[in-house]
Amino acid sequence: MNAFRFQTVPTIVVESGAARRLGELLREQYPARTRLCVVTDGFLAQSGLLAPALDNLAAHGWDVTLIADVIADPPEHIVLEATARAVAARAEVVLGLGGGSSMDVAKLIAVLVPGGQPLQEMYGVRKVTGTRLPLVQMPTTAGTGSEVTAVSIVTTGATTKMGVVAPQLFADLAILDAELTRGLPRAATAATGIDAMVHAIEAYTSAHLKNPVSDMLAVKALALLSRNLLPACDNGNDTAAREAMLLGAMFAGQAFANAPVAAVHALAYPIGGIFHVPHGLSNALVLPHVMRFNAPAAADLYAELADVILPGTTGSAGAKTATLIAHLDSLVLATGIPRTLREVGIGEADLPRLASDAMLQTRLLVNNPRPVTEADALAIYQAAY
């Protein structure tokens, strides 16, 4: 067996209704602290969904600074402004409460507040040098798995996305409350759920850091996600389906935090960066085409995943791979989200720019089971068009 290292968040609480006793849970975790910075987005802050959590925080003596201006694909200035507010509030604990963007910003606030290292020097793998503030994550979507990853994605400049990847970004505590995901609309449920499936698939086929623990988590994640995606889309109040999706997304997050994602994400980032297509949808648009491209190198692994999602599938590894891709295609079709780049407003003339931008994602492309050239990327976009 190849030597490997596996890291994850030390404490995980999975509890429906946990948000209603958030103050109590944080008091247990940090008995001597009081100043809490809650990082979320404007929609959640105005929705009333957070009110029970905020009430319970106050009841347990937490002095809360609410930073509610996180937007999707957060640009650098949002991160820096939020950090300045956390510094002014003398925050002692940071809580990310929302989708991937809110949790990603919370991670960066936690490492930026102690000071000493500018954000620009943190981009890349293991570039963060200092410590961080205590950090808690609480997702309101079942997709990014950001609550258990050590990655934070920032939009730099006009359209490019860069990642900070460092062990300091693992939180102390992740709290999963499926009640928080019940209000998520169908399209967002579908896109975030497919993102989580992509995390599991790419972790399982990751070129260098694939390991037995990530494999086990990816398999469990895919079983949960593939069976519960449509029930969660069809009935947003299906508690069992929502819980299964949240758990599956976390397992996938734990898997890819250690066996990193690859070309699906590398090709999805320019779609989000240039055209502001949500992350999960960007992944869904390129997924089947990247899998077809990868099949010559990854068919044996895809066949193992086909056995998980579609027990009883027969035939060669190539045949099982084709069945798996067709099944994933049919899942996406059934959710009703767009399936082509054209449907999200991308023109054929834009494809070369997407391909050249995708080549910048070297951090991800190195993990792909098959090397991707710019010509390959262009062909994949053309197939997705």
Ligand SMILES: [Zn+2]
């Ligand atoms: Zn993703």
